[in-house]
Amino acid sequence: MMEKRSTLVLLVLCTLALMAYITSGDLSDFPPLANNTELSVKISDYHIFDGPIAALKPAADFKEYQLTATLFTDYAEKQRLVKVPKGFKLTAVTNGLPDFPDGTILVKTFYYYHDKQDTSKGKQVIESRVMIKNDSRWSAGTYQWNKEQTEAFLVTRGLNMPVNWLDKDGNSQSISYHIPKTSECATCHNADNKFTPIGPKIRNLNRDIMTRKGPVNQLTYLQEAGILNKTDPASFQKLSNWEDKSLPVEDRARAYLDINCAHCHSEQGYCSGSRLKLGYDLAFEHTRIAHQAGRIERFMSKKTMPMLGTTIVHKEGLELIREYINTFKVKR
Numbered sequence: 001m002m003e004k005r006s007t008l009v010l011l012v013l014c015t016l017a018l019m020a021y022i023t024s025g026d027l028s029d030f031p032p033l034a035n036n037t038e039l040s041v042k043i044s045d046y047h048i049f050d051g052p053i054a055a056l057k058p059a060a061d062f063k064e065y066q067l068t069a070t071l072f073t074d075y076a077e078k079q080r081l082v083k084v085p086k087g088f089k090l091t092a093v094t095n096g097l098p099d100f101p102d103g104t105i106l107v108k109t110f111y112y113y114h115d116k117q118d119t120s121k122g123k124q125v126i127e128s129r130v131m132i133k134n135d136s137r138w139s140a141g142t143y144q145w146n147k148e149q150t151e152a153f154l155v156t157r158g159l160n161m162p163v164n165w166l167d168k169d170g171n172s173q174s175i176s177y178h179i180p181k182t183s184e185c186a187t188c189h190n191a192d193n194k195f196t197p198i199g200p201k202i203r204n205l206n207r208d209i210m211t212r213k214g215p216v217n218q219l220t221y222l223q224e225a226g227i228l229n230k231t232d233p234a235s236f237q238k239l240s241n242w243e244d245k246s247l248p249v250e251d252r253a254r255a256y257l258d259i260n261c262a263h264c265h266s267e268q269g270y271c272s273g274s275r276l277k278l279g280y281d282l283a284f285e286h287t288r289i290a291h292q293a294g295r296i297e298r299f300m301s302k303k304t305m306p307m308l309g310t311t312i313v314h315k316e317g318l319e320l321i322r323e324y325i326n327t328f329k330v331k332r
Contacts, residue, residue, distance in 0.1 A: 039141040043128055043152035048081065048107055054125055054149035056109060063225055066218065067199050068207045068239045069255040072314045073110060074175055075167070076126065081107040082200070084227040091229045092219070095203040095237040095281060097196065098228070106131040106197060115166040126163065127179045128152050131197060138195045140182050157181050178311055187308055192268040199259065203237040203280070239280060242320060253324035254280050256317055257289070257296075260306050293325045 040046060043053070050057045058064055062081040070078065084090060085103030092098050111125040128143045143152035144159070158181040164174045189195050205222070208215045219236070222228035240247050242256040258280035264270040265278040276292045289296070299305030300318050 038132070038134065039130070039139055039154060041154050043130070043143045043145075046105070046107075046130065048083075048128075053151070054145075056111075056125070062105075062107065063222070063227060065200065065205060065222070066207070066209055067204045067259075068241050069204060069259040071199065071259050071309065072317055073309050074163075074177060074312055075173070076110040076112060076177075077123070079107075079109045079111070080199070081105075081109075082227065083107075089227055089229050090222070092202045092231045092236065096201050098200070098202055100133050100197075102134050102136065104133045106200070108199075112163055112165045116168045117166065117170055124163065124165075125149055125152075126161070126177055129185070138189075138197075140185055140189070140195060142180060142182060142185065144179055155179060155181065158184055175311055178309075180308065184308055187270050188263050188306075190263070190268075190270050191266075198263045201239070203239045204259070206233055206236050206238045207241075237281070243316075249320070249324050249327060253320055256320055260317070264306070290328050293328055297321055297325060 047059055048062055049055070050059050056079050058081055062083045065080050065082055067080065082090075083105040085101060088101035088103065090098040090100060090104075107128060107130050109125060109128040111123045113119045113121070113123045115121045125145045127145060130141050130143065132139045141154050144155050144161075145152040159179050160176045161179065162174065163177045164172070167173050186195055189198060202219070205218050207218050209218045209221060211221060217233045219228060219231060219233040223230055239258065240251040240255040242252040242259075244252065257278040262269070262278040262280065265274060265276050266272065267277070276288050276296075278287060278289070284290075296305065297318070300321060301313060303310060303313055
C-alpha cells in the first residue's frame with residue numbers, strides 16, 4: 001500500500017510541476033536550446049516546399065519519411081521531412097535515434113482534411129514545427145499558418161485556434177487546437193536535460209514504404225537517397241504499428257505507449273522520478289505497467305496522460321490500452 005501511495009504521489013507531483021512550468025514559461029530546469037535567434041520569422045525562408053507552400057510539396061533537398069507508430073495529436077494529419085547537409089549522412093547506431101550531423105533540419109507539419117472521407121475537398125494547415133541542429137545542439141520553433149495558407153510565422157507564445165472537420169465516419173468534429181510555445185515542446189523533447197527529437201528512431205523508421213518502384217524498406221530508401229549510412233535493416237528492431245489489429249495486442253499497446261509516453265517515462269525523461277517506464281525495448285517486468293495499469297487508464301481517460309499535445313481523449317488509443325489491461329486481468 002505504501003508503495004502504491006508513493007507512486008501516486010510521484011505522478012501527481014509530476015503533473016503539478018508540469019502545469020506550474022507551463023504557466024510560468026520558466027526554462028531554467030528544462031533542456032537548453034541553441035540560440036533561437038537563428039530561427040527565421042517565416043517558414044518560407046527555409047525553402048522547405050516547392051510551389052505554393054500549402055500544397056506541401058517538399059523541395060528536392062527535403063526528404064519525406066514515415067513512422068510505423070505515430071504520436072496522437074487530436075487526430076491531426078502530419079507530414080515529416082528531414083534535410084541533411086550535403087556531404088553528410090544520418091548514422092544508424094542503435095534501435096534508437098540516429099546520429100544527426102550538424103546542419104540537419106527536421107520539419108513536422110500538422111493539418112486537417114476538411115472531409116476525411118473525401119480528401120479532394122482540401123485541407124487546413126495549422127502549424128509546422130522546425131528543429132535545426134548546430135554546434136551539437138538543437139534549436140526549435142513553432143510556426144502558425146495564416147488563414148490564406150500562404151505563409152507561417154514563428155510564434156513566441158502558445159495559443160489555441162478553432163478547427164473543424166468531418167471525420168472518417170462523416171461526423172462533424174470541432175476542437176480548440178493548441179499550438180505550443182517552444183518551452184512546452186522542451187518538456188517532452190527532454191533526454192538527460194538535452195533537447196532532442198522523439199519520433200525518428202531507427203526502429204520506428206524500419207518499415208516498408210511505397211515508392212514509384214513499389215514497396216521498399218524505408219532504411220534502404222534513405223540510403224539510396226544518400227542521407228543514411230549503409231546499414232542492414234534486418235539488424236535493427238522494428239516497432240509495431242499500434243493501429244494494425246492483426247498484430248498481438250501487447251505489441252500494439254507497447255508501441256503506443258512508446259511513441260506517446262516513453263519520452264517522459266524514461267530514465268532520462270521529464271518523469272524520470274516515476275518508477276513507471278514505458279520504452280518499447282524494456283522487458284515487461286522492468287516497466288511496472290502491470291502495477292500501474294489502472295492509473296494509466298484513468299490518466300488517459302482524463303486527458304492528463306500524455307500531459308501535453310492533446311485536448312481531447314484518443315478514443316482508439318484508450319480502447320487499445322483497456323484491451324491490453326484486460327490481458328493482465330485474465331492472467332490473474
